Amino acid sequence: MKTVIVTMPMKGAVYSLQYPVKGNSAIEYDGKVMFPINGILAKTLQPKEKVKIIFIVTLGGENMGNEYVKKFKDELLHVTSGINPDISEDIIELPFEPEKKVFEFLLNQLIEKIGKDTEVIADITYGSKPFPFILLCALNFADTFNNVSVLYILYGKIDFPPKPYNPMIYDITSIYYLQKLIGAMENRDAETALKMLNDVFTL
Template structure:
């Protein structure tokens, strides 16, 4: 199966290696410490027949932490894949740490170029600046609508922090959040209060 994995790379220097648990059978997690939650998921779900393009979204920091973190991701996934044998290739999209409109547009355009028609897409939304999920969700919507892609999972590594270290870590799937936007697009109503009522009804289904 052709899969595209999208993951934001953190800019911070020290990213904890932790074991992620999962209460959802659809997003199993390997029982070993990882920096990137997606790798705990991929270790449990990749198949030898999978063709995987990993797209790493990098915001360049002036201290070079992003370069180390790219290496950590590759080493972590390669270790997981060593006992699976899937075909894994890497693509890196780097942009400046800036909120300029041109930066967002370039990231969006470059990300869309990475999608293969009909691919299954998995996202790790744990790391990255606040603009990244907005750009990713917009690109996913485009890929789903025009490129016949299937959005399988949007993984998020939830954690609490004690003395600066991640604790109580678990995997969450943010697919329901992604599809909230689609729900509002199904409402056709000119009366505000009726529209609110319709939205609440749809959310309760």
């Protein structure tokens, strides 16, 4: 089973584009999508595979998050129509407030909804700035205690203005493993630890 975590836009002007994948053409989708992760899912899901989508909806800005949940689901069904995955969903709604109580709520919700014995793909393209920090904490917990593995953490980038161009998906999964590595370095000296960190970027 796969679990997908995706942040929803808070306002309009989300564009349907073809996203190349930096460094991993095997997961590159040749069609246009509004949500970069949908292209990845079209390429990686197996026929009738179980997949749970966890939507992160921030209630702020133009408050369009729940509208984009529907657009996401419609797009995913379209791009995976040939493989018919078994899709379920959860929604986590958050106030647009970078406060400790919001972080605590999100962390606990993510750990609960990710569950156990699953493979995670996450997309941080949209959403609030603090979200990636909480996501890393939740994934670290789930990986350590709940037999969860992290397949991909993705970021979709677009250049502006005057209109969107140069779209690209970046696989930033290595950043997740980098912070796990740092946590395991307490018995290393600083010079050795720094070399280990730099070695990660040569992989």
